[in-house]
Structures are given as structure tokens and as C-alpha cells.
Amino acid sequence: MDDCVFCRIIEGKAEGTILYRDEKCLVILDKFPISKGHMLVISREHYNDILSAPDDIVAHMFLKAKEFATAAEEKLNANGINIGANIGAPAGQIIWHAHIHVIPRYKGESRDFNFKTKNALDAKEAEGLKRLLGR
Numbered sequence: 708m709d710d711c712v713f714c715r716i717i718e719g720k721a722e723g724t725i726l727y728r729d730e731k732c733l734v735i736l737d738k739f740p741i742s743k744g745h746m747l748v749i750s751r752e753h754y755n756d757i758l759s760a761p762d763d764i765v766a767h768m769f770l771k772a773k774e775f776a777t778a779a780e781e782k783l784n785a786n787g788i789n790i791g792a793n794i795g796a797p798a799g800q801i802i803w804h805a806h807i808h809v810i811p812r813y814k815g816e817s818r819d820f821n822f823k824t825k826n827a828l829d830a831k832e833a834e835g836l837k838r839l840l841g842r
């Protein structure tokens with residue numbers, strides 16, 4: 708897709724630092740890194756997000772995320788890693804092509820997001836969510 712920057716990088720029509728490439732995915736450096744070594748695992752084919760991509764592609768992408776997270780620990784001396792995907796605008800998705808962030812973290816550096824909350828899960832809400840989401 709010509710209007711997709713990741714497709715353009717894959718096709719060599721836009722600049723990108725490609726670390727790895729196979730038949731299902733690529734690993735590139737994020738152009739706007741939030742930490743040293745911030746990488747993206749992107750699907751080779753265009754899908755709007757990882758929920759739209761076939762299971763085998765998503766599984767492969769997460770295995771590559773694990774592999775490159777390990778490389779960040781070993782080669783960059785990262786002290787921690789965030790692995791995640793933003794799906795949909797409310798979750799912060801900006802580029803509509805399936806990708807997984809691999810964000811190395813270093814002791815003493817501030818994070819630009821956290822999972823802090825003051826509200827414990829309500830028992831009644833937990834029961835309702837279990838009915839909706841439980842398998």
C-alpha cells in the first residue's frame with residue numbers, strides 16, 4: 708500500500724533501518740524511539756493491526772519480539788523490556804499496519820507510561836467481566 712509508511716519501507720520506497728527480514732515479518736528501528744534500541748516487529752503483508760493478521764503471522768511476530776528483546780538485553784545491556792501493541796486510536800495506534808513494539812528499558816530512565824491506578828478491581832465488576840471474557 709502506497710499510503711502506508713511501513714509498506715513503503717518494506718518495498719524500499721521509504722527510508723528505514725531494517726535489522727531483520729523474513730517471509731512473515733521484518734524488525735526495524737522505530738524512527739521516533741522512546742528508548743535506546745526501540746524496535747518494531749512489522750508484518751510483511753499489510754494488515755491494519757495484529758488483530759486483523761492471521762494467527763501464524765502474529766505468533767511468529769511475537770517470537771521475533773522475544774528474540775530481539777533478548778538481543779537488547781545482551782547487546783544493549785537493557786535492564787527490562789516492554790513488548791506491546793497499540794490497537795486502535797484510543798490505545799495510541801498511529802500507523803495502521805500490524806506492528807509490535809520492543810522497547811528496551813534502562814535503570815534510572817523515566818518511562819512515559821505506567822500501569823499505576825488507585826482503584827482496586829471491584830468484585831462485582833470482576834464477576835461481570837469473567838462472564839463476558841472467560842473461556
Ligand SMILES: [Zn+2]
Binds near residue numbers: 715752754803804
Ligand atoms: Zn502497510
